[in-house]
Amino acid sequence: MExxxxxxxxxxxxxxxxxxxxxxKVSLDFxxxxxxxLAGPSGSGKTTLLNLIGSLDVPDxxxxxxxxxxxxxxxxxxxxxxxxxxxxxxxxxxxxxxVLTAAENIDYILLLQKVDxxxxxxxxxxxxxxxGLTDKASNRPDELSGGQQQRVAVARAIVTDPQVVxxxxxxANLDSTTGRKLLEMMQQMNRTKKVxxxxxxxxxxxxxxxDRLVSLKDxxxxxxxxx
Amino acid sequence: xRFFDLLSxxxxxxxxxxxxxxxxxxxxxxxxxIISMIVLSAFGRGMMEGMVKxxxxxLVGHIKIQNPQYRIDPAIDNRIDQAEKIAAQIGELLPDDxxxxxxxxxxxxxxxxxxxxxxxxxxxxxxxxxxxxxIGRPLYQGTPLQPEDARGLLIGQGLLERLGLEIGKKxxxxxxxxxxxGRSKAFRIRGSYRAEMRDTEKRYIFINLKSFQDMLAAxxxxxxxSISLRNANAYQTGTVEDYVDRINERLDGLGLEATGWRQLxxxxxxxxxxxxxxxxxxFVVVFVAMxxxxxxxxxxxxxxxxxxxxxxxxxGLRSSGIIxxxxxxxxFLLLIGMALADLCxxxxxxxxxxxxxxxxxxxxxxxxxxxxxIVYPVLSLSDIVMANGVVVLLGLLVGLYPALHAARFTPxxxxxxx
Ligand SMILES: Nc1ncnc2c1ncn2[C@@H]1O[C@H](COP(=O)(O)OP(=O)(O)OP(=O)(O)O)[C@@H](O)[C@H]1O
Ligand SMILES: [Mg+2]
Numbered sequence: 001m002e003x004x005x006x007x008x009x010x011x012x013x014x015x016x017x018x019x020x021x022x023x024x025k026v027s028l029d030f031x032x033x034x035x036x037x038l039a040g041p042s043g044s045g046k047t048t049l050l051n052l053i054g055s056l057d058v059p060d061x062x063x064x065x066x067x068x069x070x071x072x073x074x075x076x077x078x079x080x081x082x083x084x085x086x087x088x089x090x091x092x093x094x095x096x097x098x099v100l101t102a103a104e105n106i107d108y109i110l111l112l113q114k115v116d117x118x119x120x121x122x123x124x125x126x127x128x129x130x131x132g133l134t135d136k137a138s139n140r141p142d143e144l145s146g147g148q149q150q151r152v153a154v155a156r157a158i159v160t161d162p163q164v165v166x167x168x169x170x171x172a173n174l175d176s177t178t179g180r181k182l183l184e185m186m187q188q189m190n191r192t193k194k195v196x197x198x199x200x201x202x203x204x205x206x207x208x209x210x211d212r213l214v215s216l217k218d219x220x221x222x223x224x225x226x227x
Numbered sequence: 228x229r230f231f232d233l234l235s236x237x238x239x240x241x242x243x244x245x246x247x248x249x250x251x252x253x254x255x256x257x258x259x260x261i262i263s264m265i266v267l268s269a270f271g272r273g274m275m276e277g278m279v280k281x282x283x284x285x286l287v288g289h290i291k292i293q294n295p296q297y298r299i300d301p302a303i304d305n306r307i308d309q310a311e312k313i314a315a316q317i318g319e320l321l322p323d324d325x326x327x328x329x330x331x332x333x334x335x336x337x338x339x340x341x342x343x344x345x346x347x348x349x350x351x352x353x354x355x356x357x358x359x360x361x362i363g364r365p366l367y368q369g370t371p372l373q374p375e376d377a378r379g380l381l382i383g384q385g386l387l388e389r390l391g392l393e394i395g396k397k398x399x400x401x402x403x404x405x406x407x408x409g410r411s412k413a414f415r416i417r418g419s420y421r422a423e424m425r426d427t428e429k430r431y432i433f434i435n436l437k438s439f440q441d442m443l444a445a446x447x448x449x450x451x452x453s454i455s456l457r458n459a460n461a462y463q464t465g466t467v468e469d470y471v472d473r474i475n476e477r478l479d480g481l482g483l484e485a486t487g488w489r490q491l492x493x494x495x496x497x498x499x500x501x502x503x504x505x506x507x508x509x510f511v512v513v514f515v516a517m518x519x520x521x522x523x524x525x526x527x528x529x530x531x532x533x534x535x536x537x538x539x540x541x542x543g544l545r546s547s548g549i550i551x552x553x554x555x556x557x558x559f560l561l562l563i564g565m566a567l568a569d570l571c572x573x574x575x576x577x578x579x580x581x582x583x584x585x586x587x588x589x590x591x592x593x594x595x596x597x598x599x600x601i602v603y604p605v606l607s608l609s610d611i612v613m614a615n616g617v618v619v620l621l622g623l624l625v626g627l628y629p630a631l632h633a634a635r636f637t638p639x640x641x642x643x644x645x
Contacts, residue, residue, distance in 0.1 A: 056541055056638045077545050084543025091541075091642060094534050099241035104234065109542055111234050156542075 003163055003196055004030040004053055009062035011048050011219075022048040024219040025062065032163070033194040035187065037201055037210035044216040046200035047168055053198065054087055054166045055079040067163065084112055088157025088195075090167035095153035096141040102152045103128060103137040106159050113160060127155045131185060147178035154182065158189050164196045171203045183209045235548075239555040246528065250560070253524040257564030257618070258571065260517035264614040265572035268506045269604035270584070275502055276605055281423045282492050284361045286349065286431070288328070288453030289467050291491055292317065292474065295484045297450055303333055303405050303443060307483060310449035317452065320473055324457040328355040329449045331439050335402035337382075337432060338411075339390055346386070347431050348402055350439030350449075359455040361422050362433055369394040369418025377438040380414035383428030387419045394418060400434070404443040412442045454485075506610060510617040517618075518625040525557055525629040536633050537641025546634035553633050557626030558619075565615050572611075576604045 011023040023045045030036060030053075038046045051057040052064050055071050064071045066082065074082065083089070096105045103124050110120045128134045131151040141149055150170055157165045165186070171179035187209055190197050199206050207213055215223040243250050283289060292313070297305035307313060310329045318327055331350035336343050349362075353372040356363035362381065372379045380398065392398070394416055401411040414434060422428045440446050454474075456467065467487040474485040489496035529536070536549050583603040 051639055054541075077547075080540070080543050080545045082543075083541065087543075089541055091538075094538060094642070097238065097535055097538065099238055099245065100234075104237070108234055111232060112543055112548075 001032055002029040003032045003067055004028075004198075005065040006049070006053065007063045007065065009049075009052060009059040009064060011045070011052065011057070012060045022219050023052070023059070026216075026219070026221055027062075028214065028221065028224070030164075030196060030198060032196055033190065035190045035197045035209070035211045036214060037199045037207045037212070038214050038216060039201060039207055040216035040222075042202075045219040046216055048219075049216070050166050050168050050198065050200045053164075054089060055082055084109070085160070086163050088160065088162040088165040090150070090153045090157050090165065090170045092169040092172045095156075096149055098141050101138045101140055102133055102144065102148075105141070105152055106156045109156050109160055123159055127159045131155045145178075146173050147175075147182065150174060150178075150182055151185070154186060154189075158193070158195065161193065162195065164198065166198050168200045169202065170199065171201070171206060176205060179203065179205055235552050235555060239552055239559060242528070242532065243556055243559055246531075249524060249528065253520060253560060254564050254567070256517055256520045257560065257622075258568040260513050261565060261568030261614055261618055262572050262575065264510050264513050264617075265568070265606075265611055266575050266580075266604065268509065268610040268614065269572070269576045269606050270580075270602055271506065271509075272502070272607055272610065273583070273603045273605040275499060277423075277602060279492075279495055279499065282495055283455075283488055284359075285422075285424070285427060286330070286332070286360050286362075286453065287488055287491055288359060289456045289488050290454040290471055290474065290485055291488075292452040292454070292478065292483055292485045293450065294482060301332070301334065301450070303403065303445060303448070303450075306331070306445065306448045306450050307452065309447050310452060311447065313478075313481070313483070314452050317454070317474055317477065320477060321454065321470060326355065326357075326359050326455045326457075328352065328359045328453045328455070329436065330451050330453065331436055331443075331445075331449045332451060333402050333443075335400055337386075337390075338399040338401065339392060339396075342390055344386070344390065346400075348400055348439065349431055349433050350436035351433050352436050359453065361427070362420060362431075364420070366418040367421040369416070372417060372433065372435060374435065376417070376435060377441070378412075378414050379417040379435065381418050381420055381433040382416055383431060384419040384421050385425050385428030386430075386432070387416070389429065392416060400432070400442075402443065405445060410442055410444075412438075503609070503613070507613060507617070510614050511621070514617055514621050518621060521557070521560070521622060522625045522628050525553065525560075525626060526632060528556075529553060529629045529633045532633075533636050533641045536636045537638040540636070541638035541642065549634040549636075550627075550630040553630035554623065554626055557623060557630070561619055561622040561626075565618060569611065569615070573606070576606050580604050 006026055006028040008025045008027050009023055010021065010025055013020045013022055026049065038049060040046055048057070052059050055066070055074070058072060066086065071079065097108065100108060106124045106127060107120055110123060115123070128137055131154060133148060133151055133155070136144060136148060144152065154170070171182060174182065183206060186197055189195055199210065201207065210227070212226045214221060292307070294305040294307055314327045314329050318325070329352060333348055335346055335348040337346045351362065353374060366381070367384045372381055380400070382392070396416050397413055398416060399411050399413050401409055404410050420428070436449065440448055456470070467489065471485050471487045478485060539549065540546070583601040585601050
């Protein structure tokens, strides 16, 4: 069953008088529990597509369905709620709120979800253990390494038990060993919790890990292969 | 989410101290602003209270009974006959702690061997003036008027000096009797008084009521009965007016009229009534200067943290949540500023300026307005509440501007610029 359906979606950016078609009639489905990598050269539209799926942006043409729900029919607050409850995000950098500790950054999203205190504490502790950061719980982001920061971001993305995790170049700032650990961790979560993962990436290692590889070029899908 | 969940409060609090220098600067501005509001309003109020007290002390009293004609033409013709009897009757109407002073007050001339000068001659019962007017206070030099002293006279220190006189010197006082005849009598200066206003010192001389009556062959006459209420709050309207009505009922048919100080001193009464409005205007003016700084500082802080707001939005925080977080931060700034400012103001008023400030350097200009040379600041709860209220309300209103800005950042916009 598909969790996300992208239906002939186009996105056009305007800069002054020039308009640029970042996505051109892209159609694509994602099934529950998939581990997908979106690849393609810089400027091919990976981030744009991920943003549309994550309801961070709206398409100019076409429609995105998230669990049968047409995203273009949702208002701003409804889209915020969808992101909060159904989607986990991992970005390339600046994932964490700088004034909050690792534990608080994870707690933050549960708090937005109005999870009660007792459950929150447990979930935060569990997930920190899962990503191996129990001893860094009360460190602030600037006291964590890049890899540790990304692990906190993954922990935060996953702690709410979302249906989909969208990760935009999560390994771009990491060395390959750290990147591999992070990917192994996400693969583990994908397998145990059946969470759908969609990556936008240049990193061959990410493509290696993926079960399915979608390649974009100039805003179009050029290949879509399952492994 | 509850409105003030701990984490939002923590985020806002910690964000506040990410740039301690900036926060300190804007806090200083807020603190200085509020201090100037409170301390200056305390001086304003002190000045006003001093002014009211001076004016009432200045032979006015809270209520005055006069022949209405006297106010137009202050001559012996427009006198109160059998003043003592009327005073006694009126006294029965009023509570025990009220003080009545019967006076005969007329224009006249004071002559020394060298000079003549126009003065206001006031015949008083010295005992009745205690606690009622400035002449009831201890003298500057010499001895008080004794009740039976038919030739004793008190003079203002200012006039004494101007005329080159001394205590014990003889002077001649001249005034007109009911038939328009000039009457004069020699007096000896027993003492000199100091008044808040130089003008008062140069204008009023005091003699015994009885001896003034004798001099004018007008036994039992007076021109005013001045009534002073104990504990009468100068600002409260109502009490004085109640008494005025009651007294006027009793005076009906005697051709006399009782008037409250608000009618006697209309300019001061109006000033008091306007005072709160003046203060409010002053507070708003100070705030405007402060508010720009506040809005700018918070706006700067908000732009610096654009990316975090974008992140929070991406994670699913609604724009109202962003507004809330910025507003909590603004509220923190305001509350800290207010707490510090209130403490400092209290310290300034109660400790540093406890003994008042001397406006002597501003000289005569100030006295003209009935303002004392020394002003004691008066902290009033209502001023403090109003100053803080203005700061919180307008502060939050101003804070809304950067908050709305922050809420407008969209995640893609802010996260793109890495
Ligand atoms: N907000 C925007 N305004 C104008 N043009 C934009 C905007 N966002 C993206 N673009 C353009 O759209 C195209 C696709 O951008 P996108 O970020 O999706 O590429 P990408 O595949 O993620 O590239 P990269 O691998 O470098 O991250 C690019 O040419 C980019 O310059
Ligand atoms: Mg990209």
